[in-house]
Amino acid sequence: MPVKMPDMDVDLRFFRDRNYERMQCPSCGCYYWGIKGKHQRCGDTPCVEYSFIGAPKTRHRFDMASMRETYLSFFEKRGHTRVARYPVIARWRDDVFLVNASIYDFQPHVTSGQVPPPANPLTISQPCIRLTDLDSVGRSGRHLSNFEMMAHHAFNSESKKVYWKEECTAYCHELLADTLSIPEEEITYKENPWMGGGNAGMALEVMVAGLELATLVFMNLKLDPKGDVELEGDRFGPMPLSVVDTGYGLERFVWVSQGTPTIYDAIYPDVLNEFFGISGVRPPSESAHPEVMAEHARLAGMMSVSTTSKLMEQRKGLVKRLGERGIRLTLEELMAMLVPLENVFALADHCRCILLMLSDGIVPSNVKAGYLARLVIRKALRTMEELKLEANLADLVLLHLKTTQGIVKLGESEAVLRTMLDLEVKRYRETTEKGARMVRRIAKESKGVISVDKLIELYDTHGIHPTVVQAAALAEGIGLEVPDAFSALVASRHAAEKKEAVATLELPPEIPQTRALYYEHPTMRHCTAKVTHVRLEGNGVTGQQGHEQVVLDQSPFYPEGGGQHADKGSIENAGRTAHIEDIQKYDGRILITLEHPLGLKVGDEVRCAVDWRTRMALSRHHTATHIIIGSARKVLGPHVWQAGAEKSEKGAHVDVSHYDRVTLDQLHEIEREANEIVAANLPVEHLSLPREEAEKRFGFMLYQGGAPAGPTIRVIRVGDFDTEACGGTHTSTSGEVGLIKITRAERIQDGVVRLEYSASMAALHHIQIMERIVHESSQELSVQPDQLPKTVKRFFEEWKSLKKDVEALRARAAKEMASSLRRDAERIGGYGLVHIKTELDIDLARLLSVAITGAEPKFVCVIPSSASGNLILSSGKEVALNLGDVARDVAKEFGGSGGGKGNFAQIGNLASEPGQATHRTDMAASRAAELIRALLAQK
Ligand SMILES: [Zn+2]
Numbered sequence: 001m002p003v004k005m006p007d008m009d010v011d012l013r014f015f016r017d018r019n020y021e022r023m024q025c026p027s028c029g030c031y032y033w034g035i036k037g038k039h040q041r042c043g044d045t046p047c048v049e050y051s052f053i054g055a056p057k058t059r060h061r062f063d064m065a066s067m068r069e070t071y072l073s074f075f076e077k078r079g080h081t082r083v084a085r086y087p088v089i090a091r092w093r094d095d096v097f098l099v100n101a102s103i104y105d106f107q108p109h110v111t112s113g114q115v116p117p118p119a120n121p122l123t124i125s126q127p128c129i130r131l132t133d134l135d136s137v138g139r140s141g142r143h144l145s146n147f148e149m150m151a152h153h154a155f156n157s158e159s160k161k162v163y164w165k166e167e168c169t170a171y172c173h174e175l176l177a178d179t180l181s182i183p184e185e186e187i188t189y190k191e192n193p194w195m196g197g198g199n200a201g202m203a204l205e206v207m208v209a210g211l212e213l214a215t216l217v218f219m220n221l222k223l224d225p226k227g228d229v230e231l232e233g234d235r236f237g238p239m240p241l242s243v244v245d246t247g248y249g250l251e252r253f254v255w256v257s258q259g260t261p262t263i264y265d266a267i268y269p270d271v272l273n274e275f276f277g278i279s280g281v282r283p284p285s286e287s288a289h290p291e292v293m294a295e296h297a298r299l300a301g302m303m304s305v306s307t308t309s310k311l312m313e314q315r316k317g318l319v320k321r322l323g324e325r326g327i328r329l330t331l332e333e334l335m336a337m338l339v340p341l342e343n344v345f346a347l348a349d350h351c352r353c354i355l356l357m358l359s360d361g362i363v364p365s366n367v368k369a370g371y372l373a374r375l376v377i378r379k380a381l382r383t384m385e386e387l388k389l390e391a392n393l394a395d396l397v398l399l400h401l402k403t404t405q406g407i408v409k410l411g412e413s414e415a416v417l418r419t420m421l422d423l424e425v426k427r428y429r430e431t432t433e434k435g436a437r438m439v440r441r442i443a444k445e446s447k448g449v450i451s452v453d454k455l456i457e458l459y460d461t462h463g464i465h466p467t468v469v470q471a472a473a474l475a476e477g478i479g480l481e482v483p484d485a486f487s488a489l490v491a492s493r494h495a496a497e498k499k500e501a502v503a504t505l506e507l508p509p510e511i512p513q514t515r516a517l518y519y520e521h522p523t524m525r526h527c528t529a530k531v532t533h534v535r536l537e538g539n540g541v542t543g544q545q546g547h548e549q550v551v552l553d554q555s556p557f558y559p560e561g562g563g564q565h566a567d568k569g570s571i572e573n574a575g576r577t578a579h580i581e582d583i584q585k586y587d588g589r590i591l592i593t594l595e596h597p598l599g600l601k602v603g604d605e606v607r608c609a610v611d612w613r614t615r616m617a618l619s620r621h622h623t624a625t626h627i628i629i630g631s632a633r634k635v636l637g638p639h640v641w642q643a644g645a646e647k648s649e650k651g652a653h654v655d656v657s658h659y660d661r662v663t664l665d666q667l668h669e670i671e672r673e674a675n676e677i678v679a680a681n682l683p684v685e686h687l688s689l690p691r692e693e694a695e696k697r698f699g700f701m702l703y704q705g706g707a708p709a710g711p712t713i714r715v716i717r718v719g720d721f722d723t724e725a726c727g728g729t730h731t732s733t734s735g736e737v738g739l740i741k742i743t744r745a746e747r748i749q750d751g752v753v754r755l756e757y758s759a760s761m762a763a764l765h766h767i768q769i770m771e772r773i774v775h776e777s778s779q780e781l782s783v784q785p786d787q788l789p790k791t792v793k794r795f796f797e798e799w800k801s802l803k804k805d806v807e808a809l810r811a812r813a814a815k816e817m818a819s820s821l822r823r824d825a826e827r828i829g830g831y832g833l834v835h836i837k838t839e840l841d842i843d844l845a846r847l848l849s850v851a852i853t854g855a856e857p858k859f860v861c862v863i864p865s866s867a868s869g870n871l872i873l874s875s876g877k878e879v880a881l882n883l884g885d886v887a888r889d890v891a892k893e894f895g896g897s898g899g900g901k902g903n904f905a906q907i908g909n910l911a912s913e914p915g916q917a918t919h920r921t922d923m924a925a926s927r928a929a930e931l932i933r934a935l936l937a938q939k
C-alpha cells in the first residue's frame, strides 16, 4: 500500500555540509546518517559494541552538575530560555501520574495549541521516572528508574516559526562535536519515526560509541482516523503545532564523558562508595578481577534483560568472553561476584527515585502515584534484605541529598520524609509476616499451581511480593517461577490507571451553551430565562414515566460539579411552579430536572428562583473546604494534597494525602488554624486567568482539586492563605463562612485521611447534638459533665471485674454440678450417659459438658439449654459415636438445625415459638438420649 509520509524525510543541508550521507546499516537494515568510510554501521547496539568504556569520548570529564550547566547554557546562548523543572508527579494532567519525558510538562495544553508555552524556544533539564525497566536496574549497568532529560523545545505555529529540523540537528551536532569535542567518527544519526501519547513524527536517534545519547523528534502528527499518514497500523493527520521535542539523557552524557564500567559509577560515585561501605560489599575496583564489570557492561549493552532465561544467557556469554580474555571463572563464581554489586547499584538507584518522588509530594499508598512510590520503596527494602543490610532506609535515601542539590529542595520536609519512610518500613514488615501465613494457606489449596495473575492479585490486594509467595510455597513443596520483570509488569498496570469514566449524557449538539449566571452574578437570586430544550428523563424508555428536564439559555442555578452539590430552587411558568430536583452540566449545557412536569416548550420564558439558604450553606462549605486544606497543609506538612471532596448543605468532607492517622491534637490545631482565617475575615477573590499565567503566578498548588480543562482557569484565593483552581461557588469573605467545626477524621485508606466538618449553622447544629449527648450521659450517671470520662472509666473497670467474678462462679458451679452428675450417671455396658433436665443458660451448658466428658472418657452428655432452645451433645474421647448424625436425626424430627461431628454436636433454633421452647427442647433431649442409649447398647 502506498503510504504518504509528508515531512518524514531528513535530507538536511546541515548533513551535506558536514559530509554526512544517508546509508543503510548492513547488520540491521535501518537507515542512518554517517560519514562514508568512517561509519560502517548504524552505531546502535547490537550492530556495534559500546566503545566508550575505558575510553571516554569527550575532551573533558563531566559530573552531573557541570554537564547539566554546560547543556543549559549552550542553549541559553543560542536564544533559548531556561525553564525551571516541573515536579515528577504530573499534577497538571489527568491521564498519567508520573513525568516520563520533558514533553510531558507541556502536554496536553501547550502541544494542542490551546495555551502558549512558558517560553519559545526553551531549554530544561527535567527529572523523569520510568518504572518499565525497574527489574533491569543494576543488572545491565545502564538502566535507571529515574533520570534527567535535558531538552530544547520549539513550538512552531502558522503565525510563529521558531526552528525545525535543520536548526535542531545543527544545534545537537554543534553541542556534541564542537562544545563537548566528541569526534565525528563516533556520531551517527539513526532514522526512526517516533510515536507516543497520540502524537507522532520523524525522529533521529543520536548514537555515540554504541550508546543512544539523544533523540530528536519532529512532532507534527496526531492520531486522526481520517488522516493520510499511516504508521504501524494507526492513521495520523497534521497537528496545529509542529513541535521540536528533544531528549538528551544527562546521565548518559556523564557516563560517556567518564567511560566508567557502569553508569552508576559515573553519576554518583561518592554516594555509591558510601553504599559499598555500609553494605560491606567490595567495590569492583577492589575485587580480584576489576575488568569483569567493564566486560559485563559491554555485553549487557547488547541485550535487554527481560526474562530469566535471557539473563542466564547473558551471564553464560560473559563467562565465555572472560575466558577468551584469560579470566577463568565458573558461572557460580561470576554470580557470587556480580549479584551483590548489582544489588548495591539497584539500591542506590531506588533510593534516589524515592527521594525524588517523596520530595515532590507523593505519599506512599495503595493507589495512583502513591502505589508506584510504595512499589519502589518495597523493592529497595527487598534489595536491602538480599544484601543483609541493617540500615535505616531514610538514612540511605537522604545520602542522595548531596547529589541532587540542583533539583531537590527538601528543607523542613526532611522530618516528614523520615517519618513517612519509617512507617513504610513498619508496614512492609507487617505485610510480609501476614503474607507468609496467607500464602501457606493458598499454596495448600491451590494444589501446586499459583498463576501469575494470582501473584499480581496477592501483590495488588495484599501487598505480598512474589518472593514471599515463593518462599512460602517452597515450604509447602511447590516450585514457583516469578516473572523476571515482575515490578515492571505491576507498574505498567498502574501507570496508565485513568480516572474512572463517568457515564455521560449526549445532548443534541445544536442546543446552545447555557450562560452561567452564577459566575457572572454570584449574588443573583431571581431571573428570567428561555427554554432551549425539553426532554423526558431516560428518554421515555420502556414507557417509564420520566421527569421533565429542561435546558435554559441562562442559569442562576449552580449545577453539581467539583464535589459541590447542585443548587435548589424553583422554576415558574404561566402561574405554575415546580421545584428543582437535580441540575447537571453536559458539555456547557445545564440540564435541570423538575419535580413535577410543567409541560414546557422550547421558547417558553420561565422565572427562576434560587433557594438562597441552600446556596449560602453550599458556598460556606466550599470556602471552608479550601480553608481546611490550607490549614491541614500548614499543620501536617506540604505533602498534604486533596484526593477528593464533597460539599453539601449539611456539611462537607475532604480527603487528603497523609501517611498516618491524624491525632486529636492535630485535628484541634487544624480547626484552630481554620478559625483564625475565618476571624481574619480575608477577602475571597475570584480570578479568571490564562492557564500559563495562573501557573506562573501560583504554581501547581493550583491543581489541588484536579487538573481543569481549557486555556482559561478560574482561580479562587482566600487572601494569601490558599489559592486553588476551582469551579464552585464561594462566600465573598472568609468571615462569612462562620465557625468551622471538624466533626470527624478517619483513615479511609492507606495514605488518605478524610476530614469531615461543617460551617456556621450546620456547625452549631453539630455542637448542640454533641452537647445533648454529653448532657444525657452525665444525667444517666448522675455526675457533672466534666466527671464523665472518669466515671465511665470507673464503671467500665467495675463491670470488667464483675464479669470476671461471674465467670469464676460459673466455672465453680459447673465443676460441682459435674461431679454430682458423674456419680448419678446412667450406666450402659461400660459407658455412662448423663441426661439432665435442669434449666441452664447456653454458656453454662457448654462448660458443664466439657467438665464431664473431659474427666470421663467413656461418658456421653445430653444437656439442653431450654431457655435459648439449644441442645448440646458431647462425648469423651473413648466413645466412638458420630454425635453429628444423632443431632441431624433429632433436628429432622423436632425442627431446628443440627450440626457437628464425632465427639461434639449441637442442635439450635428449637425455640422458634416462644413458650414452647422449653417443652420442645426437653422432648428433643429425651429423644437424643434414647437414640444414644440404643447406640451404646450395641457396642
Ligand atoms: Zn544497525
Ligand SMILES: [Zn+2]
Pocket (backbone or CB within 6 Å): 562, 622, 626, 705, 724, 725, 726, 727, 728
Ligand atoms: Zn474548590
